[in-house]
Amino acid sequence: MRTDIDMEKLQEEAVDVFTSGFTCSESVIHAIRKALELDIPDCAIAMSSGIPWGFGGAGCICGAVAGGAMCIGFVYGRTTPGDPRNLRCFELTNELHDRFKENFGAVCCRILTKGFEKMSPERKAHCIEMVKFAVVTVAEILIREHNKDMA
Numbered sequence: 001m002r003t004d005i006d007m008e009k010l011q012e013e014a015v016d017v018f019t020s021g022f023t024c025s026e027s028v029i030h031a032i033r034k035a036l037e038l039d040i041p042d043c044a045i046a047m048s049s050g051i052p053w054g055f056g057g058a059g060c061i062c063g064a065v066a067g068g069a070m071c072i073g074f075v076y077g078r079t080t081p082g083d084p085r086n087l088r089c090f091e092l093t094n095e096l097h098d099r100f101k102e103n104f105g106a107v108c109c110r111i112l113t114k115g116f117e118k119m120s121p122e123r124k125a126h127c128i129e130m131v132k133f134a135v136v137t138v139a140e141i142l143i144r145e146h147n148k149d150m151a
Contacts, residue, residue: 001075002037003143007136010035014135015128023052024131025067031135032071036142040074053118059110064127064134065100069093071138076145092141099137104130 014031022030025048033040048070050056052063076089101107112130116123 001142001146002035003146005035005139005143007139010135010139011132014131018128018131019124023049024063024127024134025049025051025070027131028064028067028135028138029071032068032138032142035139038071038074040071044070044074054109060108062100062107062109062112062130062134064131065097065107068096068100068134068138072096072141075142088145092145095141096134096137100130100134103133 010031013034014027017030018024018027022045026045029040029045029048032038033044048063048067051061051066054060054062072092073089076085076092078085078089097107104112106112113123113126116126
C-alpha cells in the first residue's frame, strides 16, 4: 500500500471521475484504489454501482460512505466465517461513519440532499464535497492503520 499520497490530488481524482460519470461510491473506490495503489479489482467498482442515491435511489446511506466502507473492508475485511478480522473492520468503518456524520450532520442520502433536485448542478456540487471528505477520511484511516501494522 502506498502511504505517501497527496490528499489534494486524491480529492481531484475523485472529483474528476465523479464529474465524468462515476457515482459517489464508484468515485471513492476508484480514487482510493489508484492513490494507495491497492489491488482492488474493477468488479468492486461494479459491485458499488447500485449504492448511489441511498441504495438505488431509496435515499438511505450516502454512497460516498458506503464506497469508503467497501475500501476499508477490502483491506481489513474477512473472507472466512468466524474470522475475527471483522471486529477491526467494524471499528474502522464506524470511525468513517462517525467522522462523516460529525462533519455533515447525517449519513442518510435523503437527509444530506434534502432540498436539492436529484440531477441538479447544485446537488452535484454538494455531493462533491461529501466525496472529497469521504475519500480523504478513508485514506487517512487506511494509512494510519497500515503504519500501525508496519510498526
